[in-house]
Every structure is written in C-alpha cells, then in structure tokens.
Amino acid sequence: MKAFRARALTVAGSDSGGGAGIQADLKTFAALGVHGMCAITAITAQNTVGVYDVQDIDVNVIRSQIRAVVEDIGVDAVKTGMLHTSQIIDAVAEELSKLSKPIVVDPVMVAKSGAELLRQDAVKALIEKMLPISTVLTPNAVEASKLAGFAVKTLEDAKRAAKAIAEMGPKAVVVKGGHINAERSVDTLYYDGEFRTLDSPRIDTKNTHGTGCVFASAIAAELAKGSDIIDAVLVAKQFVLNAIKNGISIGRGHGPVNPSAYVYEAAMRFEALEYLKKAVRMLESNPAVANLIPETQSNIVMAIPYAESRDEVVAIPGRIVRQPWGVKASGCPEFGASRYVANVLLAAMEYNPNVRAAMNIRLGKDVLNAIKDLTLSVAQYDMRLVPEDVKKTEEMSVRWGIGQAVKSCGELPNVVYHEGDWGKEPMVVVFGKDAVEVASFVIKLAEMIK
Secondary structure (H helix, E strand, C coil), rough: CCCCCCCEEEEEECCCCCCHHHHHHHHHHCCCCEEEEEEEEEEEEEECEEEEEECCCCHHHHHHHHHHHHCCCCEEEEECCCCCHHHHHHHHHHHHHHCCEEEECCCCCCCCCCCEECCCCHHHHHHHHHHHHHEEEEEHHHHHHHHHHHCCCCHHHHHHHHHHHHHCCCCEEEECCCCCCEEEEEEEEEECCEEEEEEEEEECCCCHHHHHHHHHHHHHHHHCCCCCCHHHHHHHHHHHHHHHHHHCCCCCCCCCCCCCCHHHHHHHHHHHHHHHHHHHHHHCCCHHHHHHCCCCCCEEECCCCCCCCHHHHHCCCCEEEECCCCECCCCCCCCCCCCHHHHHHHHCCCCCCCCCECCCCEECCHHHHHHHHCCCCEEEHHHHHHCCCCCCCHHHHHHHHHHHHHHHHHCCCCCEEECCCEEECCEEEEEECHHHHHHHHHHHHHHCCC
C-alpha cells in the first residue's frame, strides 16, 4: 500500500528569477513534505531588481491546468498568488469554488520592486470573488489598506483591517507586519472572532523576495496535512522566519528567501551529529589525549552552517573527561549541550563562517611548542584586560577575546589561547572546519607531547 502524501496546488505566476511565485511555492511545499502542483496564471520576466514583462496565460489554459490536477491527482489545499486580471480571477474563483478544500489567498498586488501584479480594475473582482471562498487571507499592510479602505500603519490599524476584511468572507485573516512601522515584526491573525499576534524580531536583510509567497504556501501545506488554521499559521510563521534568516545573497536587488533551508538545516544537524560522533570515537581511541584534558575537562563542538545560538551547536553533555586509560565522553552528543566552547565557536564563526568546530585543551609550554611544530597559526589574548562592562557575561567576554586574537593576526587563527584570570583556568581552543579535523589536530598534538 502506498503511503499517503498530502497534495497542495498553487495557482500563481511564474518568477523567472526563481525567488517568488510558483517557484517559491513549490519549494515550500516540498520542504514541508507536501506534493506540490501548479496552475500558472502569468509568466513574468523578473529578477532581484524588477519586473520587466508580464504575459498572462489564457484563462482557458488556466482552467485546464486546475482541472487536470484535480481530476487525476486530487487536491488537499490550494494557495493562490498573482491573479493579474479580473478575467483570471473570475476563472480561478469559479474552478476553486468547486473543491470544498482549504484555500489560502495571498492577495498579491505589487512586487517587491514596485511593479504592479494586480491591475487596479481587478481589485473589485478579487474582493467579490476570491475573498468569499478563502479559508485564510494573507495581506501585507499595503494590501490590507487597499482591501479595508483605510491606511494600515499601526498594530491597531492591522486589527481593525483584519476584522473588516474578515467580514468580506475569509474565515481567517493574517495582516502581515513586515510593512508596519514597529521595532518588531508583528503579524495579526483574526480568526473565529478573536485576535492573535505573532511576534518576531526583525531580521536585518535585504534578501526578502518571496516572503509573502512562502508564508502563504506554508499555511496551505500545513492545511493540506490536516492542521487547523491556528497551528498552520504558527508553523508558517516559524518557517518563513527561517527562510528569511537563510536568505540568498544573489543579484543586485532583493535576494530571495530560502524555503529549502528548512530541509537543509535538518540535514546539517544530522551531519554535525555524525561528525561529532566520529570525532569522539577518534579521541577515545587514543590514550595520549588524556594528557591534554584541562582541570575543567574538555568539550568538542560542531555548529551547523551560519549558526547563531548554542542550540545550533552540538556538543557532549558533561564534557569529555580524563580516565586512567584515556578519555571518555560523558554522554551522547546533543545540541545545546555546551556553553563555553560553543560560545567561543560562535564568536569565531563571525570572522570565518567556514570554521564550524572547536575543542578546548589545557595550556602549557609543551602544548604551545607542539602547536608551533605543527605550523598551526596561533594568537593569544589577555583575560585580565577584558573591560569591566564586558565581563558581565561569559558570552561577551569570549567575543571580546576572540576579537582581540583576530585583531592581533589579521584573521581567525587555528588556535587561540589565554593564560587565565582570577577563577579562570588558562585554556587553549583549537578550531577546524569540522569536528573530525579538530580531533585530528588534537590527537597529533597529544602524540607529539606524550
């Protein structure tokens, strides 16, 4: 018996730049484990800078695309995007109204570059035909202003607009907060007579092309899998934040968000775990490593690409400890299991993102001599000189120290060490592109000084 796979249909325009439209929708469906299908409403010639041409697809061809997938494959949820003309809206609304399936309507009006994607004379058709059949409507502040008939500039405006738009037919309305002037990005969900706010920090990036498409598609994907509206919106919010965080810097304008990052991150977590397991086996199989373990014990860590928090760094809970026969990991690798070494690695990655692993070992003249013999680049910083306001947290102190080390040699070295301070043990940290490389460095050092 074949395993069931949820099916989602996107009815939208094609983006030749690959950042928005059906291209972004299908990537999102795939990342969330949903089989994606498409009915193309328009072909656009666009890139990160602008939209240069639009060719609407014949409405009969649009109808045929929808019917072809519905009659054979079936549909569990639909997402609509660019519906350029009133004729296209009429045709799409008529076909989708036959389905009795969740429909997520992204009322696309203007491209990121400012190009018009919904004709002015088609707004009335959108309101009259698409809003009544939509399960979830996802306007940004500009689109909400157009639909509600008043300017949406504040969170209170967003609430009023969401409620007013819901009265036009949608079961739920999410007024996105990206265009609202506020310190944080706050989306406003109005559903079943109640408001919910989805609060998140603003991400400082220009790579936001396709944000609305990905958000609406993620909602549709979750609805296709059987989630309720609130859960679908919550999942979509986190999904699009991750896509923005991992946006792709290409082109001269607004680069695209990256919906594939959701799957990529899971793969990178698995990769980091496997690398760390292998590194631990290497360390445990070499008794000489015990001679490098400091009084506070060691840890070896590895981060996923572009990690920003300790939860994205895998380490050994309880650290690697010295034993009579060598060393032993106190537990199985876990994400978020290290504080100090993870903080050091995160600070180092700010200067060289290709460095993704680190291990702390004891400081000694024999260790420093071995490091020099291995021709590893090395830099030192003085913990006694850490500014008082920086000493407040370990994370700030570590970032300061790594910054000083980089400043002294012009780049992130292979090894950074300090000679300690009151209550702080002298320490060496070895960096590498992955945990296996770091373990190899440490084993070579251990064998040189045993």
